[in-house]
Amino acid sequence: xxxxxxxxxxxxxxxxxxxxxxxxxxxxxxxxxxxxxxxxxxxxxxxxxxxxxxxxxxxxxxxxxxxxxxxxxxxxxxxxxxxxxxxxxxxxxxxxxxxxxxxxxxxxxxxxxxxxxxxxxxxxxxxxxxxxxxxxxxxxxxxxxxxxxxxxxxxxxxxxxxxxxxxxxxxxxxxxxxxxxxxxxxxxxxxxxxxxxxxxxxxxxxxxxxxxxxxxxxxxxxxxxxxxxxxxxxxxxxxxxxxxx
Amino acid sequence: xxxxxxxxxxxxxxxxxxxxxxxxxxxxxxxxxxxxxxxxxxxxxxxxxxxxxxxxxxxxxxxxxxxxxxxxxxxxxxxxxxxxxxxxxxxxxxxxxxxxxxxxxxxxxxxxxxxxxxxxxxxxxxxxxxxxxxxxxxxxxxxxxxxxxxxxxxxxxxxxxxxxxxxxxxxxxxxxxxxxxxxxxxxxxxxxxxxxxxxxxxxxxxxxxxxxxxxxxxxxxxxxxxxxxxxxxxxxxxxxxxxxxxxxxxxxxxxxxxxxxxxxxxxxxxxxxxxxxxxxxxxxxxxxxxxxxxxxxxxxxxxxxxxxxxxxxxxxxxxxxxxxxxxxxxxxxxxxxxxxxxxxxxxxxxxxxxxxxxxxxxxxxxxxxxxxxxxxxxxxxxxxxxxxxxxxxxxxxxxxxxxxxxxxx
Numbered sequence: 001x002x003x004x005x006x007x008x009x010x011x012x013x014x015x016x017x018x019x020x021x022x023x024x025x026x027x028x029x030x031x032x033x034x035x036x037x038x039x040x041x042x043x044x045x046x047x048x049x050x051x052x053x054x055x056x057x058x059x060x061x062x063x064x065x066x067x068x069x070x071x072x073x074x075x076x077x078x079x080x081x082x083x084x085x086x087x088x089x090x091x092x093x094x095x096x097x098x099x100x101x102x103x104x105x106x107x108x109x110x111x112x113x114x115x116x117x118x119x120x121x122x123x124x125x126x127x128x129x130x131x132x133x134x135x136x137x138x139x140x141x142x143x144x145x146x147x148x149x150x151x152x153x154x155x156x157x158x159x160x161x162x163x164x165x166x167x168x169x170x171x172x173x174x175x176x177x178x179x180x181x182x183x184x185x186x187x188x189x190x191x192x193x194x195x196x197x198x199x200x201x202x203x204x205x206x207x208x209x210x211x212x213x214x215x216x217x218x219x220x221x222x223x224x225x226x227x228x229x230x231x232x233x234x235x236x237x238x239x240x241x242x243x244x245x
Numbered sequence: 246x247x248x249x250x251x252x253x254x255x256x257x258x259x260x261x262x263x264x265x266x267x268x269x270x271x272x273x274x275x276x277x278x279x280x281x282x283x284x285x286x287x288x289x290x291x292x293x294x295x296x297x298x299x300x301x302x303x304x305x306x307x308x309x310x311x312x313x314x315x316x317x318x319x320x321x322x323x324x325x326x327x328x329x330x331x332x333x334x335x336x337x338x339x340x341x342x343x344x345x346x347x348x349x350x351x352x353x354x355x356x357x358x359x360x361x362x363x364x365x366x367x368x369x370x371x372x373x374x375x376x377x378x379x380x381x382x383x384x385x386x387x388x389x390x391x392x393x394x395x396x397x398x399x400x401x402x403x404x405x406x407x408x409x410x411x412x413x414x415x416x417x418x419x420x421x422x423x424x425x426x427x428x429x430x431x432x433x434x435x436x437x438x439x440x441x442x443x444x445x446x447x448x449x450x451x452x453x454x455x456x457x458x459x460x461x462x463x464x465x466x467x468x469x470x471x472x473x474x475x476x477x478x479x480x481x482x483x484x485x486x487x488x489x490x491x492x493x494x495x496x497x498x499x500x501x502x503x504x505x506x507x508x509x510x511x512x513x514x515x516x517x518x519x520x521x522x523x524x525x526x527x528x529x530x531x532x533x534x535x536x537x538x539x540x541x542x543x544x545x546x547x548x549x550x551x552x553x554x555x556x557x558x559x560x561x562x563x564x565x566x567x568x569x570x571x572x573x574x575x576x577x578x579x580x581x582x583x584x585x586x587x588x589x590x591x592x593x594x595x596x597x598x599x600x601x602x603x604x605x606x607x608x609x610x611x612x613x614x615x616x617x618x619x620x621x622x623x624x625x626x627x628x629x630x631x632x633x634x635x636x637x638x639x640x641x642x643x644x645x646x647x648x649x650x651x652x653x654x
Contacts (some may be wrong), residue, residue: 056567056647077571084569091651095564099260111249112569156568 001068003163003195004030004053009062009072010049022048024060024137024218030164030211035190035228037206038199038217047168049215050199054087054166055079067163084112088157088165092172094149096141096156102128103137106155113160127155131185147178154185158194165189167198171205177238183208183231208234247581250574254582257558265586267602268463268550272630273597275540276623280598281535283603286529288613293522295437302378303343303481305488307331307474307495310330310508325470326508329453331498332474339490341483346372349453351461356421357409364405364407366422368456368471370372376475384416384431387452395454399427402448420449425459427451436628488513526575538628543590544630551583551638563650576643583635584628591627595620 009024023045030036040046051057052064055071058079064072067086074082083089084089088109096105107126115123127218131151141149150170157165167186171179180204187208190196198209206212210228214221258265309325332347342448349368354361367373371389372381381400391398399420416430436445453471457463463470478487488511495509554564562575570578602613 051648054567056651077573080566080569080571083567089567091564093560095560095567095651097561108565109568111253112565112571112574160569167410233524 001031002029003032003067003124004028004197005065007053007063009049009052009059009064011045011052016026021218023052023059026220028213030195030221032163032195033190033193034195034211035187035209036197036211037209038213038215039201039206040198040221041201043217044215045218046199046215050166050168050197053085053164053197054089075080078132080112084109085160086163088160088162090150090153090157090165090167090170092169094141094146094153094173096149098142099140101138101140102133102144102152102155105141105152105232106159108156123159124155127159128152130158131155131195145178146174146216150165150174150178150182154182154189158189164197165194167196169199169201171200171202177235179205180231180235180238184235187203187231189227228230246347247577250577250581250586252394253578254585257554257582260552264550266315268586269590269593271543271546272540272587272627273543273594274387275536275543275630276591276594276627277597278536278539279395279533279623279626280595280619281601281605281613282532282613283529283619284598284613285611286525286532286604287616287619288531288606289525290609291614292612293518293525295486297505297518297522303352303478303484304377305476305478305484305491306512306513306514307335307476307491308510308512308628309472310506310510325467325472326499327471327495328467328469330469331473331495332471334494334498335476335491338494339487341487343477343479343481343603344372344376346370346376346475347453348373348473348475349456349461349471350473351456353423353460355409355436355449356621357403357418359601360409362405362408364402364408364537366456366460367448367450368461368479369450370453373450373475376477380434381431382434384429386431387450391452392454395458396452397425397427397455397459398430398452399560400431400433400450402433402446402450404444404446405449406432407611408447422451424458484513484516529627544587546632547583547586547631548638550586551579551635552641554582555579555638555642558642558652559645559653562645563647566645566647567651572643576639577644579639579642580635583639584631587627587631587635588624591624593605594627595623598623 005028007027008025009023009027010021010025011050013020013022026049038046038050050059052059055066055074059072062072063070066082071079071082086184097108103121103124106127107120110123111118125134125137128134131154133148133151136144136148141152144152170186171182174182183205186196186198198205200206207229208231211223211225213223307327309327329347332345336341336345347370351365351366353366354363368390369387371387374386384400387398387400390396399422401409401415409415409420410418415432418429419426420429423429433446433448433450438444451460457468476487476491478484491509492511496507499508501508504552565575599615602615605611
């Protein structure tokens, strides 16, 4: 059974007298364990699609099942609860809280659920170790590199054991090598069974996904599956990290 | 949840120390000013209340009036028109009167050893102490046996004791009043200044009978006449009635025609003081009201900072919402932040207010007194200010659209 399924998903925006059809009926089904790249030029509707998938917005028409639950008509608060338990977000800007330790940043989603402080601490610590930052749990974001910050953000997305990770241009702010490292991490998590939907407009990032959705003018143009490129192999071909002054 | 919100709020306040401190300053000054002002006001009230207490509560003083001999009217007390019998009649016939104590007074030079001191001598009866709410610190009061037997015993006031005896224990010492030897049997409790500034502790009390026979002399006209009668009324509500009845009784006893003026004076001093108390109360309210304005300004400061904070942290709010914060979680976070600001500020403000009140008392000898209710009130005010002025910014934060908020630069 699909973990994400949409049927005729549409979203209109009203800008004064004009109606903008940002998304014009998208039907797609994503199975557990898939690694999907969502692509398209700006204005293609991919961001709107991602906002709807992330339960940050409600569709004008159509249906959306997330992990078996029909979420298209839920209220704001109900959507917040769904985001908290089912979705992990990774952003281009990392969106970590400044002057807050890595561990506390990872704990953050758990604060809005029901768990004891001890549970929170243990789970956050485990996730940080999983992304390879176990020794930096007390570092603040400003003391971490971009790649490390994104790892903290990924740990934060994982901490609630979500049904799906939605990553919006996760490598947009990172250099090539660090991007490859992040993709290695995401591929590893995917192999361990995690469903990932990733938005990107970088042609060298999309091939790391096993399925690519191309959007244009608010419609899903192509939906192709293929062998994913192995990020670890790509990383090996890249020159060793240069110290840029 | 509240605990969680508190932790989040405290963390964000700690991150912006200077801004937090400046915002708190507004509330601190507001609360401090309210406490200090109310303390000053209630200190003044307490001083008046003290004066009422020192005077003796529910006290009416009957003074000898002016004589009117063939159209020549002399001043107050120029003739001793009231008598010990009047006092007895008042006590007996006016039911609301608890006790009526006749007194005679004069001034005399008092000698002890090689020291001498001019002080007020009052001849009193045993009822005097009850009438004036005046206790004896050390020794015994004047008893009815002393009055009956015209014994030569004396009680000294604190100031007189200080001046005549210094460090010596006055009890059982012999003093000479107008060359008559008296044994000191007691020291009076401290009364302090009267409302007109007279030192009430500069006094010597002796039995009324002895005073007349040996010290002050007796009036030619009537051997039983006295200068004044202290009338203690049973309760404050009966004061007006007591005044009317005492006046009627005395007019009747003095056989005054309706056309004639009173030949005595009634002084209801607590009435005067109550008016004073009333006006200091108004002053307290006024000061409190003025100080509240600064609290209001402090509150607006909080609102201002919270609005800035909401704008500045739009992305953070967006993130929190994306990872599952509901509108009310965000509302609570900002509300708790505002209330924490105002409560901590208010707490420091209370300390500040106490300090100011203490300073007023110590350096300006103003009897500032922090009323216990004022602290609770100021704290409540501070919390209320936080909730009131924090609500709008918090609601603004809670209503943000997560998508917009995440995109905010």
